[in-house]
Amino acid sequence: MYKKYFSFLHKVDQSTHESALVDKYEDSNHLIELRHVEKTYHTDAGDFTALRGVDLQVNAGEFLAIIGKSGSGKSTILNMITGVDRPTAGEVVINGTAVHKMQENQMAVWRGRNIGIVFQFFQLLPTLSVLENIMLPMDFCNTYRPNERQERAMSLLKMVEMTGQANKLPTELSGGQQQRVAIVRALANDPPIIVADEPTGNLDSKTADAVFSLFDELVGRGKTILMVTHDSDIERRVGRSITVADGEIVNQTGDYKIFNQASTVGGNPS
Numbered sequence: 001m002y003k004k005y006f007s008f009l010h011k012v013d014q015s016t017h018e019s020a021l022v023d024k025y026e027d028s029n030h031l032i033e034l035r036h037v038e039k040t041y042h043t044d045a046g047d048f049t050a051l052r053g054v055d056l057q058v059n060a061g062e063f064l065a066i067i068g069k070s071g072s073g074k075s076t077i078l079n080m081i082t083g084v085d086r087p088t089a090g091e092v093v094i095n096g097t098a099v100h101k102m103q104e105n106q107m108a109v110w111r112g113r114n115i116g117i118v119f120q121f122f123q124l125l126p127t128l129s130v131l132e133n134i135m136l137p138m139d140f141c142n143t144y145r146p147n148e149r150q151e152r153a154m155s156l157l158k159m160v161e162m163t164g165q166a167n168k169l170p171t172e173l174s175g176g177q178q179q180r181v182a183i184v185r186a187l188a189n190d191p192p193i194i195v196a197d198e199p200t201g202n203l204d205s206k207t208a209d210a211v212f213s214l215f216d217e218l219v220g221r222g223k224t225i226l227m228v229t230h231d232s233d234i235e236r237r238v239g240r241s242i243t244v245a246d247g248e249i250v251n252q253t254g255d256y257k258i259f260n261q262a263s264t265v266g267g268n269p270s
């Protein structure tokens, strides 16, 4: 249902912005690579090892589900990829960039341009309008010209059929609407990678299905999506899933290699 708007968005993207990673994809074997990543939290109660040598490769254009019981380490894996948290040992390489070798301020801009993050509880800024929420990443990372940002935010809202809500506050929207806004906010800078932590966990099944369809459309346009989920329906609908238990990847389904062939990034036509 969102498909008709993507060709329009593609024109906007091509004329105004190139993703920071886009020209490096052709010769990259893996878009995302975790090399023996370990994470130990030091707490008053003692050390707790949340990740025990995680190795993971993700190709451009994959839709990967990360599943596992509560506390198994799923969000910690996402935090390693986004650079929100640092590994105790090991390395995260995203298209040739060693994520954790960047300075904090460098990393914030890199993250803003290359990774869109979607949360279970949406995390829209409550005092900003829907439109302002979507413009925020562009303002922060200085992507697109200032006078183009509003038009781009509106075109993203159009994609999810919500232009009529542009001036509302997040609290005036339903959960499903807030999540659609959060997803297009994650797309604001046209990042090649979207990570989503339980994005349908707070939605009824019909709304969750619509949100999943939106992610599916994005994968069809060449985005790479990593999604933590407890939803077994969604798990069955993605290309590959990994199961995490006690800080380790204990199972994988699907074959990531098949996604290597046709994948493109940055909203290019598929």
Ligand SMILES: Nc1ncnc2c1ncn2[C@@H]1O[C@H](COP(=O)(O)OP(=O)(O)OP(=O)(O)O)[C@@H](O)[C@H]1O
Pocket (backbone or CB within 6 Å): 041, 042, 043, 048, 049, 050, 068, 069, 070, 071, 072, 073, 074, 075, 076, 077
């Ligand atoms: N900052 C922290 N300090 C100490 N322990 C932490 C910290 N963050 C996470 N942990 C612990 O690390 C383990 C893995 O946490 P993580 O959030 O990655 O699990 P999860 O699989 O995403 O769980 P859930 O499905 O409940 O979100 C948990 O036992 C958690 O309590």
